Amino acid sequence: MKRLLTTLLLPLLLTGCSTESLADRAYTQAVALHGTAPVRVTVRCFDETDCRTSTGTDVPAALRETAALAGGEVFLGHTELLCTDGTVPPATLRAMLDEEGVSPACRVFYAPPPFLARDEAATTVHTLRMAEQSGLLPTADLASALDEWCGVCRTALVPGQGDGLPAIVLLRDDGRTTRLTDEAVQGMALLRVPRGRFQMRAPDGENVTVTRVRRHVRASADDVSLTLTLHTEGDGAVLRPYVQTLCETAVAEMCVARADVLGLEAAMARADLPLDPEAFPPVNVIVEVK
């Protein structure tokens, strides 16, 4: 029994539990990255309005300098917002996930580093979350952005600075951006499959409760069909033409921008078809309301 316990307990010595107190750590709410070698890292902590900016050959080096400024280890596990101005390669953001412990649900936000010093930076994440739950903005986070940058189109859908609600931007890995129109944003919000229930206002002013959204993409040699199914309470048929227009606008702007943020590449790969970023196949949008 003693041997059994010892064998079990010994590996626990390898856990390297931290002896630091909470006061010795700087819990970051938002991080902004700019540039590559050197990288400029701006950090904003919870309940603080001041930001700390450091420069380093890479992100870990810059964070070590930030730790010295903050007087404690910079802890990124609770980071809610990761700002990029397009000058940072996706590999650096990938390292934030893999090596620095940033949550995959952290929001990637297209904005220059000075944005962090503004009051709205602290509430941006809350605004994004509420807007996504209400079906006003498409869902997007660090994991989805990194996944989209891995595709052949190398473009991710990320929120960015806007008037009122954040704008939605298609951000290429080389920093070029395309801003979606309001109509395309509404369509993309549905096509990105929002979770939970939300209300949609039909053109005639009637509010319809959408309980579930499903998206299915199927590819063939001739075209790609994207089927969006909305489950509603009551008579949701009034929504169909309206949603059809929104979705077609979103898909059209996405194709013009040579971006794939709706899983076209994956669907074509399942059919053993490659996706050519320079020659998008025709995409048929089918909207069903149940």
Next chain:
Amino acid sequence: MRQILRPGQLFALLTVAGVWQIVCLPEQARGVMGYAGALAIQVLLLIPAMLLIGQGRPFEDVIERKKPIGWTMIGYCILWGARTLTQLRTAVPTRMQTVPGRGTTAVLLLVTVLYTATIGIRAAGRSAPPVLAVALVSAIVLTVGAWRRADLDALTLRVDVPAAAAYVAGTGEAALLWPLAGRTGRGAVRAGMAYLAVRCLLCVGMTVLCLTAGGRLTQGAYPFFTLAALSQPLQGQRADALFILVFMMLAVMQLTLFAGTAAHLARVMHPRLRGTAAAALAGMLLLTLLPADVIETAATSLLPAAAGLLPAATLAAAASRRRAVA
């Protein structure tokens, strides 16, 4: 002769080692159907060993008379232990280390394994069931955390032959079924079959998660570590601490299995030998000086011989002796 391990302990020990190999799979499979064929190949490979176990012919009796077989298996264990150390050095990201610095982690790990291997393979066998339970709980946590991102449309049933081949090639612990079975008989055979089945199921589960929840992010090298980063079982928080803990426990058990088995077999053949566990570990460390691909090739090449050919040759030799006597 005292029984080495009970069937449940044998199952747990082999499965824990199998979980380690699954965690360190170098690439994500593109489909899940290939694993059925891989499982069939593994069962075929282990049939001679299971027949010997079922006939009540323990490995220890064989190596007492034919010591080259014993030393071959010891060399096999040392080679696979070196492969594990190489995987720790090359495949594992730094955030999976429990303390800063790869050197510090390595020293702590080796000291722990030296102790666990020295106290004997039976102690490792008694430790294996709780470690397996913790590993399975963490697998559930990983699944719950990653499932919110799952897109079932991405699941493909195609056959990925290279992935299936890599899966079979990584089943180094299977060759230890006969050496560790002792005189357990049919219990060990059932334990062996259960181990193969559970191992396959766990690998299929991880592949499903990678395909549906990991997407293109897990198409790079060593997808498990990316999957662990994507898993959020606690709402917005990651569960890295749990996976780090389990990962290190698996590493300790994996190395203990091979070092402990090598030490046990050496003492069976030469009871007066001392320091066999330390010698086995030292041999593993020496081998890690070789290039990683050399170790990988040597280890996977020896697997069919150790797991299949050796028991088959023993069966054939026993059958020819019976015919000669008759």
